[in-house]
Ligand SMILES: Nc1nc2c(c(=O)[nH]1)N[C@H]1C(S)=C(S)[C@@H](COP(=O)(O)OP(=O)(O)OC[C@H]3O[C@@H](n4cnc5c(=O)[nH]c(N)nc54)[C@H](O)[C@@H]3O)O[C@H]1N2
């Protein structure tokens with residue numbers, strides 16, 4: 001599409017707009033005061049010119065007729081949909097006054113600060129929460145804290161660092177760097193990275209590697225683009241990844257396919273692990289997981305006997321498996337004992353360049369930023385920390401399933417208000433109605449968002465309009481490189497989340513204003529200091545900075561690959577080894593046990609398999625009634641969670657809230673493609689349109705999450721159809737494992753399909769059709 005423009009602004013994508021975990025270099029074409037076109041920046045080593053459909057549709061997003069352009073206050077009863085424009089000053093003053101009253105009456109912990117996934121929001125959110133003085137920073141609605149947390153936790157416990165599939169992303173010359181080797185195999189485990197660039201990983205790197213010779217093994221209950229290119233497709237029963245991993249470990253150890261030298265010198269607990277996986281014979285794995293033992297054998301052999309130099313790229317369903325931490329631990333053990341850790345083309349240790357970070361991810365960073373006393377005080381009150389040691393000792397978020405109950409019961413201490421920034425719990429939280437009830441019970445809710453949605457309509461008292469990435473200043477340091485976000489234009493009175501947060505932080509804590517008199521500009525430069533840069537100096541360099549690289553294969557720079565465990569680069573004491581108490585990869589993880597065990601809760605130091613809470617094996621009586629395993633949330637490339645249903649170019653690609661079923665299920669039910677059906681269980685029922693897909697396992701169905709219908713009535717009780725089509729009406733909370741993490745029913749809830757009869761109809765929604773080309 002060629003357009004007339006005056007100038008191009010080069011920047012970094014992150015969050016509002018495409019919605020994503022971000023990282024692309026992007027070019028914004030500006031004409032006058034408007035962005036007229038957006039595309040990937042071909043000079044940026046990260047994405048090399050590419051961009052997703054949501055990036056390309058930015059102009060429809062930014063200038064959408066329904067975009068909230070000014071601060072609003074509610075004027076009618078909640079749910080009535082009546083809001084009035086106010087000034088930023090009035091909005092800030094109202095919030096400051098109300099939050100200070102709550103602090104006085106109930107204490108600062110009575111306000112919960114709610115964010116969604118890891119967008120450019122951890123920084124703003126932690127700043128407001130902690131400067132206000134609340135311990136309760138959360139991903140409310142994310143049952144089992146089941147997004148990346150379990151994987152990150154397991155890696156921290158077992159090997160002391162995160163690791164990701166090596167697609168050369170830590171080297172500025174990328175695939176051309178002579179130290180880099182293409183992975184011989186990439187095992188894509190419970191992920192479809194091409195759709196979503198999850199967790200700082202650009203999805204199309206997988207395709208780059210395949211083009212350069214990598215072979216694929218894909219572990220997924222459903223066929224997709226990647227399974228169609230895979231040498232091995234392990235089509236498992238949802239939620240049984242733990243059993244597959246234990247079976248793989250069994251095969252690797254029995255057949256001596258592991259890396260003896262690495263295990264002897266760099267791992268501890270191998271004997272205990274070997275004992276633990278003994279029972280997981282291929283026959284047992286087949287009985288539990290539906291995976292034919294021959295397929296398990298061939299896939300494991302391909303990966304293990306080609307190692308070192310093989311990678312695993314893993315995804316969300318591992319966190320959402322029962323006891324996600326222990327499943328992740330098993331998979332971590334697979335790459336460790338096959339010698340793939342921090343080798344070219346393996347599992348590269350992933351640290352942020354120069355250790356630049358935007359926000360305090362865990363207690364250690366929190367102590368650096370706010371002091372030990374503050375941490376001591378926060379961890380006592382952090383919701384869930386009494387039951388779950390991990391919540392006390394590791395990551396900063398509260399336990400979301402416990403939090404929603406506390407909002408409803410007001411025990412052990414009251415919760416009276418929320419600050420919601422980048423979350424839409426009424427449409428997207430597990431057990432969304434329960435969250436709706438909990439939010440309704442609050443005295444005061446602030447929502448910072450870009451559009452009205454079921455949450456703003458039903459519970460917001462003040463709404464603050466947020467700017468898209470194209471309208472904001474910022475920085476990004478998620479792995480490599482360190483880079484800046486530059487504004488191209490202003491839209492309405494929308495503001496950067498960071499500016500909103502810094503203003504509130506300064507109002508709640510005068511020290512913040514004294515330390516950062518220019519607000520976010522000062523704060524950002526402080527965070528960039530470890531890289532020896534400022535916002536302006538990075539712009540002068542072209543917008544990003546990769547780590548300066550001495551070019552050695554065995555790196556002495558903590559954030560540069562490879563073989564850092566040999567050089568001492570990973571440990572504070574400078575000794576060779578990993579950042580664990582023993583310096584080894586702890587297959588028997590003392591840290592997992594130590595962090596997790598508190599009072600009555602004892603956490604297993606070894607990996608194990610746990611059956612889903614609801615299943616053919618665990619609850620045969622429920623299974624009889626509801627014989628289909630529902631996977632939810634597989635990502636659509638045109639939506640980010642509950643967003644983008646209102647963007648015509650995007651919605652046209654994926655217009656309906658559907659349920660994917662196997663042809664045999666359609667035959668049994670006598671339903672046709674496009675017919676509306678009920679998807680139901682004891683928790684409720686939702687309407688969905690049938691989509692027949694021969695690539696889904698016949699005993700499973702798939703429903704995308706986050707659905708609501710912006711084209712329908714937003715007022716209560718319809719709330720844009722959130723309770724009519726939203727799959728989280730059927731998904732429970734409270735299934736977290738002993739760590740407090742994982743175990744939600746997002747991928748394992750049992751349902752049945754019911755054909756509609758009599759006067760029952762589909763939802764009267766009206767997706768845009770034929771908008772392309774307009
Ligand atoms: N476009 C887009 N991109 C996104 C998002 C989005 O909403 N839209 N969300 C972002 C967020 S926050 C996250 S966490 C990531 C998540 O993205 P991913 O990590 O890719 O996770 P999912 O999309 O849930 O599922 C990935 C694959 O796992 C399969 N699967 C389902 N259940 C199981 C199971 O039990 N075991 C196994 N082995 N496979 C299973 C699904 O069929 C699917 O192909 O994506 C991020 N990127």
Ligand SMILES: Nc1nc2c(c(=O)[nH]1)N[C@H]1C(S)=C(S)[C@@H](COP(=O)(O)OP(=O)(O)OC[C@H]3O[C@@H](n4cnc5c(=O)[nH]c(N)nc54)[C@H](O)[C@@H]3O)O[C@H]1N2
Pocket residue numbers: 015016017019115116117118119120121142146147316421422423424425427428429430448449450451453466497632633634640641642643704705706727728731746
């Ligand atoms: N059934 C089912 N449910 C799931 C999942 C699943 O797999 N299955 N996945 C879960 C996962 S992994 C996650 S992480 C959660 C994610 O859940 P969330 O990240 O909370 O996503 P949304 O609920 O879509 O809410 C995001 C809201 O924030 C707004 N927004 C987006 N970017 C910004 C921004 O930068 N600033 C501001 N102020 N607002 C912004 C959007 O307009 C939208 O209204 O969903 C979970 N829900």
Ligand code: SF4
Pocket residue numbers: 013018020021022023024047050051052053054055196197202203
């Ligand atoms: S999803 Fe990926 S391609 Fe799209 S804007 Fe985000 S980082 Fe770029």
Ligand SMILES: [Mo]
Pocket residue numbers: 117147148316
């Ligand atoms: Mo997520």
